[in-house]
Amino acid sequence: MPIRIFDGPDKLAQAAAELFVGRAALAMKAGGRLDVVLSGGSTPRRLFELLAEEPYCSRVDWEAVHFFWGDERTVPPDHPDSNFGAVNEALFSKLDLAEEQIHRIRAELADPDRAAAAYEAELRRHFGLSEGEVPRFDLVFLGMGADGHTASLFPGTAALEESERSAVAVWVEKLGTHRVTLTCPVFDNAACIVFLVTGQEKAETLRDVLEGAAEMPGYPVQLIRPRNGEVLWYIDKTAGRLLSRRRWDQ
Ligand code: 6PG
Secondary structure (H helix, E strand, O other), X not given: OOEEEEOOHHHHHHHHHHHHHHHHXXXXXXXXXXXXXXXXXXXXXXXXXXXXXXXXXXXXXXXXXXXXXXXXXXOOOOOOOOHHHHHHHXXXXXXXXXXXXXXXXXXXXXXHHHHHHHHHHHHHHHHOOOOOOOOOOOEEEEOOOOOOOEOOEOXXXXXXXXXXXXXXXXXXXXXXXXXXXXXXXXXXXXXXXXXXXXXXXXXXXXXXXXXXXXXXXXXXXXXXXXXXXXXXXXXXXXXXXXXXXXXXXX
């Protein structure tokens, strides 16, 4: 599993922007479209800002990019906690995208199960899928929490066991709120998963996940195993500080 450790969040974001540009070019050549899943939280914000700037912005055929989210909070799209809102402010507001390129999760709906079902229907429509088929994304950005959650697949939640649906609503006890999240079947069908992990509070979990003994307690992030795709880890030095030296010398 290629692991890159960066000197800080900005260097990590620059490398992630470079990766986005490169994968977008490949996807355009292959199928004429890039279907990308964006992660939430604070880590990817710098990436979104960089993609709106040079030397990245002009190297992407933006009209052929379709944006999705790995998860969303149950807040309106203009709420400070909205994962869509973060991208809208940092990137979309600087581009001239068509509405149909942006496939946000309408998690502000009163019924989160309905929001999840609507998102699944959007996935089926966009990818031309019949019931039960799973979308294949070209590029998926994911983060990781100190508890090993990714997207909104939190430890001890039913969403971890979801094997049929592509998106579900999940009650997250520790947050006292619902979330809407893509599920393992979708992530496991992706062509490329990139974990972006920063912050010293994640160092122990990252060591367990990347170097722990196989029988270590399973973290949700370890459930993500693309059958026919690659997994890349982009880590800043504070999150990677407990990884063995050999990783650093790569
Ligand atoms: C969310 C994310 C979540 C996030 C991790 C890391 O909606 O919060 O999808 O999975 O990626 O919690 O968040 P930070 O980047 O803020 O540490």
